[in-house]
Amino acid sequence: MDLPKLSTWQKALKLARQMSRRSRWFQRSRGSVRLIVALSLALASIVRSVEAAPLPEILDRGHLVVAVKDNLRPLGFRDEAGQLQGLEIDIARQLAWEILGDADAVVFEPVSNLDRLSVVIEDEVDIAIARVTQTRSRERLVHFSLPYYLDGTAIVTRHPEVRQLSDLNRLRIAVLEGSSTVPVIRYTIPTAQFVAVADYQEALATLEADRADAFAADLSVLTGWVQEYPHYTLLSETLSTEPLCVVMPKGLQYDELRRQVNAAIARWRADGWLAERAAYWGL
Numbered sequence: 001m002d003l004p005k006l007s008t009w010q011k012a013l014k015l016a017r018q019m020s021r022r023s024r025w026f027q028r029s030r031g032s033v034r035l036i037v038a039l040s041l042a043l044a045s046i047v048r049s050v051e052a053a054p055l056p057e058i059l060d061r062g063h064l065v066v067a068v069k070d071n072l073r074p075l076g077f078r079d080e081a082g083q084l085q086g087l088e089i090d091i092a093r094q095l096a097w098e099i100l101g102d103a104d105a106v107v108f109e110p111v112s113n114l115d116r117l118s119v120v121i122e123d124e125v126d127i128a129i130a131r132v133t134q135t136r137s138r139e140r141l142v143h144f145s146l147p148y149y150l151d152g153t154a155i156v157t158r159h160p161e162v163r164q165l166s167d168l169n170r171l172r173i174a175v176l177e178g179s180s181t182v183p184v185i186r187y188t189i190p191t192a193q194f195v196a197v198a199d200y201q202e203a204l205a206t207l208e209a210d211r212a213d214a215f216a217a218d219l220s221v222l223t224g225w226v227q228e229y230p231h232y233t234l235l236s237e238t239l240s241t242e243p244l245c246v247v248m249p250k251g252l253q254y255d256e257l258r259r260q261v262n263a264a265i266a267r268w269r270a271d272g273w274l275a276e277r278a279a280y281w282g283l
Contacts, residue, residue, distance in 0.1 A: 053065075053126060054253040054254055054256065054257060055099070055254075055256040055257040055260065056256075058099065058100070058126060058257065059099070059100065062100065062105060063096070063100065063105040063106060063107055064092070064095060064096050064099065064100070064105065064106045064107070064126050064127070065106075065107045065109060065124075065125045065126045066092045066095075066106055066107070066108055066109065066125060066126065066127055066128070066129055067109045067110075067111045067115075067116060067119045067120070067124075067125040067127070067128035067129070067130050067247075068084065068088055068089060068092060068108050068109070068110060068111070068128075068129055068130050069086075069088065069110065069111070069130045069131055070084060070108075070110035071110075072086070072131060072220075072221065072224065073086065073224030073227060073228060074086050074087060074220070074223060074224045074227065074281035074282055074283060075087050075088045075131050075220055075224075075281075076088045076089055076110075076129075076130065076131075077224070084108055084110075086281060087149065087277055087278055087281045087283060088129040088130065088131070089108070090277050090281075091129055091148055091246075091274075091277075092106050092108065092129050093106060094264070094268070094273075095127075095246075095261065095264060098260065098264045099260055109124070109125050111128070111130055116128050116130045116131075116132050116247065117132070117138065117141060117142055117247065120142050120247050120248065120249050121141055121142060121249070123249065126248075126257070127246050127247060127248050127257075127261070128246070128247040129148075129246050129247075130247075131151075131218075131220060131244055132144075132244065132245060132247050133151065133242040133243060133244060133245075134147070134242075134243050134244075134245045141250075142247050142248065142249065142250060143247075143248045143249065143250050143254070143258055144245040144246070144247060144248075145245045145246035145247075145248065145258070145261050145262050145265055146245065146262050146265045146266055146269070147243035147244060147245050147265075148244060148245065148246065148265055148268075148269075148274055149220070149243075149244045149274070149278060149283065150241050150242070150243055150244070151218055151219050151220045151241075151242045151243070151244050152218070152219050152238040152239060152240045152241045152242055153180075153181050153184045153185070153216060153217070153218065153219070153238065153239040153240040154216070154217070154218070154219040154222050154234060154235065154237075154238050154239065155168070155173070155214050155215065155216045155222075155234075155235045155237075155239075156214065156215050156217075156222045156225055156226060156232045156233065156234050156235070157207075157213060157214040157215070157232065157233055157235070158207060158231055158232050158233070159213055159214075160233075162213065162214060162233075162235075163233075163235070164235065164236075164237065165188065165189060165235070165237055165239075168189050168192055168213070168214055169189065169191045169192065170191050170192065170193065171192060171193065171213040171214065172192070172193045172194075172195050172211070172212045172213045172214075173185055173189070173192045173193065173194060173195065173212065173213065173214045173215070173216050174195045174196075174197050174203045174206050174207065174211075174212035174214070174215040174216070175194055175195070175196065175197070175215075175216050175217075176196075176197060176198075176199070176200075176203070176217060177196040177197065177198060179217075181216050181217055181218075182194070184216075184239050184240050185216050185239070188239050195211060195212040197212075197215075200217070200221070200225075203215045203217070204229070207232075216239075218242075219234075219238055219283075220244070220283060222234055223281075223282050223283050224282075227282055246261055246265070248261065
């Protein structure tokens with residue numbers, strides 16, 4: 001039996017301490033054995049609850065557990081009714097249909113960017129579909145599916161005179177500080193002036209205050225940007241290519257799940273379903 005990861009034991013120890021404090025009378029009774037049994041059952045429950053399941057267990061369980069974004073239009077976001085929508089939500093539901101025969105047989109777990117890989121590595125979800133790009137460094141930690149969308153670096157502006165990359169020479173381009181976009185823009189438009197911003201909110205404020213002429217970031221994110229702020233224009237040129245993939249755990253026990261996910265994505269690419277859904281969401 002594989003030992004649970006350190007974080008799992010930490011959770012179990014915390015629960016054990018809580019139960020011990022609340023149940024000190026057990027120490028003075030003949031029921032101390034029952035306390036040990038209860039703690040063992042609690043530990044087993046925690047281990048089971050965070051363990052990613054191989055395909056047979058998913059089938060037996062009856063649902064997929066999928067990490068997604070809930071604030072990244074148009075990949076994964078909440079609509080006005082609070083319901084999850086977007087291309088990656090569609091993909092998760094379609095995988096549930098392919099594997100379980102029920103598009104609603106999926107439990108969504110919204111995650112931050114920092115946690116997109118860790119929830120898979122620590123077996124807290126079955127898979128992640130949360131705008132994760134495939135890189136060599138990440139391949140050491142997790143398994144990636146075939147790409148379901150080719151993302152890349154793009155540029156938005158609200159200035160009507162900026163219509164192509166050459167129009168940005170010597171202009172001010174906002175970029176997320178420390179992001180992979182910086183070297184792409186530096187190589188493509190070396191004469192541009194960089195304006196570093198901490199996040200997308202600061203980027204919007206910088207553009208609105210006319211402290212930058214354009215903003216460079218991921219195409220998928222900027223597609224949602226112009227949907228939300230239609231007075232901005234997305235330039236047609238994409239400056240790089242980055243494959244977005246489903247993230248799955250490593251290990252032979254997950255091989256059957258990985259094969260099913262890859263077979264589904266290959267079929268969707270061939271029959272046009274992925275292209276149709278991407279177009280539906282404006283990508």
